[in-house]
Structures are given as structure tokens and as C-alpha cells.
Amino acid sequence: MAHGARHHPSWTFLTNHARVLLMLARDPGIRLRDVATGCGVTERTVQAIVADLEADGYVTRTRGSDGRRNRYEINAKAQFRHPAEAGHEIAGLLALLSAPAGATSTPSGRTPATAGTGHGGPDPRRSARRPGPGE
Secondary structure (H helix, E strand, O other), X not given: OOOOOOOOOOOOOOOHHHHHHHHHHHOOOOOHHHXXXXXXXXXXXXXXXXXXXXHOOOEEEEXXXXXXXXXXXXXXXXXXXXXXXXXXXXXXXXXXXOOOOOOOXXXXXXXXXXXXXXXXXXXXXXXXXXXXXXX
16 A cells, blocks of 8 residues: 555454543543544444443442533543453553643643542553564
């Protein structure tokens, strides 16, 4: 493929569950319709994903102060489900990807989306690059 040409990848690194979680972390008052648009899935799919995330303790849904919209609170201390990531809190993923690209972190080194989560570990965006195999 020529340099700069665009194509749609047949796979991505993040699941739809991760994308929905990140969008809720970026904007806790977002409408699920807007999450669906942002993730490229149907609103019904997003509703099912939010139900999964809520059932497993990753997200808490509450009624907003306006009495109409839902608000979503992320449990950043929840751990990844897959055995390969066992023992790791989702706070690291949120810190890395929930702030818009190029966003600055707070004085504590946390991104705005995780500033109140108690995630006190190092900011993964600032960690030293480790050489890969053969480097």
C-alpha cells in the first residue's frame, strides 16, 4: 500500500468494551447514542456493553442532576478480566487512553479522567521506552 493511503484495518488492539469504557471515562454524562457513534457500533450494542460493565463492577450508572440523563462513574480500581492481565487495575488503561491525545496531566501526574480515582502509580505515558527483541 502506498505511503499515506488509508485503509480500514481488519483488527484493532482495543475491544468495543474498552472503547465504550474509555468514552464514558472521558465524558461521564455522554449519551449512549453518542458513544455508539464514536465507537462505530449500534446503540443497542452499547447498551449491552454498558450492562456488562455495570454487572461486573466497572461502571456505576446514576441519574444525572437534571433527572433525565444518566451519568457513569468508572471504578478505576477494577481489574482486568483476562488471566494475562490479572492483577492490573484498569486505571492504567484509563490514564493512558482516556484523555484526548496531547492532553496534559494534572500536577500529580494523573490525567484529568483519573485524577480522583486514587491511581497513584507512574503515568505510563512518561515511562522510559524499553527496547524490543533484537534491539
